[in-house]
Amino acid sequence: MRGGLEAAAKGELGASDELGARLKAYEGRSASVAGKGKDLVNEPMIRHWCEAMGDTDPAYTGPDAIAPPTMLQAWTMGGLSGHTGRAGAHDELFDLLDEAGCTSVVATDCEQEYLRPLRLGDEVGFDTVIESVSDRKTTKLGTGYFVTTRTDVRVGQDLVGTHRFRILKYAPARQKQEPKGTRARRPRPVVNRDNAGFWEGVERHQLLIQRCTDCGTFRHPWLPGCNACGGLDWDTVEASGEGTVYSYVVMHHPPFPAFDPPYAVGLIELAEGVRIVSNVVGVPYDKVRIGLPVRLEFRRYDDEPQEGDEGGPLVLPVFRVLEDQVGEVG
Known part of the structure; x- marks a missing residue:
């Protein structure tokens, strides 16, 4: 059997x-x-x-x-x-x-x-x-x-x-063997009715934060309702892009073909008070520290089209360590 x-x-x-x-x-x-x-x-x-x-x-x-x-x-x-x-x-x-x-x-x-x-x-x-x-x-x-x-x-x-x-x-499913010289592509985000506006903003190089129109509380990640007052109505504000590293991890395992470990993934606290998970760039992975000031930038990945592509290149928000901090952590 x-x-x-x-x-x-x-x-x-x-x-x-x-x-x-x-x-x-x-x-x-x-x-x-x-x-x-x-x-x-x-x-x-x-x-x-x-x-x-x-x-x-x-x-x-x-x-x-x-x-x-x-x-x-x-x-x-x-x-x-x-x-x-x-x-x-x-x-x-x-x-x-x-x-x-x-x-x-x-x-x-x-x-x-x-x-x-x-x-x-x-x-x-x-x-x-x-x-x-x-x-x-x-x-x-x-x-x-x-x-x-x-x-x-x-x-x-x-x-x-x-x-x-x-x-x-x-x-x-059996993993498809990529032709030699082909770089693996990054996984695409899961876009649904609750977060579609966030990813549309990223495509325009805008980091949009939800704001409850009842009590004014900012929230991220995007949710259908306010976790402070329960209100269902909201609008968005564009983040200033300033932030600090609230916490971080250095990824060594598991390996994934589209990434080159080790690399730093940070929990970034934005000036608006919400936090977002993203890559910390601009310094070696072992120089990332809690409290390090960072600034938002947008990176474009997977520009070269490949067979079976869906949706074209990928735009992601990342956070770069400020230039005047690079020497201090070097």
């Missing part, structure tokens, strides 16, 4: 897709039953979440605090020790995919619905079902199946929210 399925994963997952039909039979089956959150809704976890997200909404503090809605999944997580009550259907489904050569997995998206806030002391329960398995799909990563699970979150008998999580379980 295993040998036949592995052959299928190499391109012979036949026209009838018998594997797909077997996977479809798992739709509607339970992945977990009567799960219980490991902790009651509590103030310390809410505080840590808000600090990590930079969310200062007063509704999340004090004796009458509610939990941020986006924490919904956090209350259902099992941690390293997992949960009891996990149903076998989930493991069976993944075993089938593994046997078919779909051994790699990537999270693709999630959706959440909120029916009422979670409050301090609430005990969270949940049930998870395998909601859908897609037809066989071929992507740039490889060929496989999108699996969507739905978790219904309850307090007592009351449904308080729903979390849908979608993954792609796939057989990795």
